[in-house]
Amino acid sequence: MSVGLLVEVVGWLGAAALLLAYGLLSSGRLAAGTTYQLLNLAGAVALAVNGIVHRALPSVAVNVVWLVIGLAALRGLARRRHARHRAETHDEPAQPDK
Template sequence: MKKLLIEIVGWYGAAAIILAYGLVSFGALGATSAVYQLLNVTGAVGIVIISMTKQAYQPAALNAVWTVIGLVALMRLFF
């Protein structure tokens, strides 16, 4: 059951990042919108979780940085 949950989290991460990119690329969201940043942050966290579980450290590192960038962007939006 735990393995299935981790897989679902990983697939959510991939889907959220793709959705965020698609929505911005086609003009449905702005790059500075909170929804875009939330999709990026939650998606990146999902990829970090699945990557660490599978000991795939390159995507984990990339998405850890992606998460920090997204969190900073969110803080700038709200504070």
């Protein structure tokens, strides 16, 4: 497979990941949790790579911001999960999910 074709496949897979995440969330089939965020991260990385190769800087910028937002969301999910686990094992109050 040529590099050009690989970049196109990566870009289309990224677009599919973002659309799948959004579609599943919007239809109520997926919560805005870890799976949703991982699909968003994968899509953003793939589209950013495609955008870099094609020198589509607006697309790269949007997808880098999308990636940072997804990483922040995953960090928040991990913190809440850790707080709940700590509360269950140490009888401390857990922070509710937002």
